[in-house]
Amino acid sequence: MKCGQCQIIKLSKEFPDSSFSSKCEHATSWYLECLVGYLREMQHQCLIYKIELTDQEVKDCCLFWDSASFKIDIESLSQVRAELSGPSNANSDVFYVVLLNRKKITLKLSEITTVKALKYALRDVTKIDITKQKLIHNDMELNHFQDDSINSTLESYEIHANSYIQLIVVLYSITQDQALTNLAFDLYWGFSYSGQDFFDSTCLIYAGDKLWKKYDYLSTFYPSVLYIRHSGDIIDHTNVRGHHKITIKLDELPNNVGQLYLILSS
Structure with a gap:
């Protein structure tokens, strides 16, 4: 599904599963994060009919986003x-x-x-x-x-x-006597019966306890880091499947980088 605000395609579970107001029975086309940002920063109104929402309705919507299980901290x-x-x-x-x-x-x-x-x-x-x-x-x-x-x-x-x-x-572990210089992480997925769907492969890289770089389907490349790339969404409609690929030259990482996480999410 495509968010009506940011125009980014998201999974259906990342949208409200019902109307967030008793006064409006329509579903919203906005992704939860965009919707909550609007309610918190702009005004407590329905996006379409501008009907005033109660403080409790806004609170419930924000709480649903804050506690969403698909988010990664x-x-x-x-x-x-x-x-x-x-x-x-x-x-x-x-x-x-x-x-x-x-x-x-x-x-x-x-x-x-x-x-x-x-x-x-x-x-x-x-x-x-x-x-x-x-x-x-x-x-x-x-x-x-x-x-x-x-x-x-x-x-x-x-x-x-x-x-x-x-x-x-741990999906795969590397022993101390192994020396890897190039890493390629491939993720393929087939579409569900309901149609095209998306998985996400994300690479989080830490220098100490600070996030140094994040790579996902939106953040695919940094000009200052030529040795890491994320392919973004590669959709094969003929074979009804999707593909992500992350490539990293490990021997070119800065010396202060000590942790690299590859995460799958749906």
Whole structure:
């Protein structure tokens, strides 16, 4: 679907699924982010008939966008921040594991004390194999064993009540003895029965804990960075499929770049 405001094609789930006002029964053609920006910065009115909206209707629409599961919090991707809904309780028994889609899993310290046990617990909840789990806390990866082959405890990584751990799904890992200079990330997808649809492949590159560059179907190329390119949307109507390709020359990245994330979303 194409947004009536920014004219960018978005997935249908990124639009309001119904009218956002009891006074208007029509659907909006604006993408959620454009709609919320209009309501927050301009005026509390229907886009078409200029009917005044209630404060609660505006609040509900903004809340729906703020909590949308398809959004990725780019700025906090490399450093999970504790964002509790209420005051933290040091005597609490719980800690949290956060996925890239903002899903939060609540677990108990009294039931899980080691990294190994945590990965098995996450496998049961998320169905993600333990070999594909990468757990990060305070910019440090949680490993199964310490140097003396003893099971690593959560306490040894200073994970206490109300701590947040980030879970990243590893699609492909590179060992230390492998040297890669060129990377090509190909994503193909077939259209659904309802017609043309889109997937997104996004590359987020960090220097320390700061976002250095973002590549997606809109940000495909930076003139100052000649060694990274995103193809943008390549649509094959004959074979009813789409394609994204990201190419990176790893040996030309700046020395301060330490993290590179390739993300699939739909």
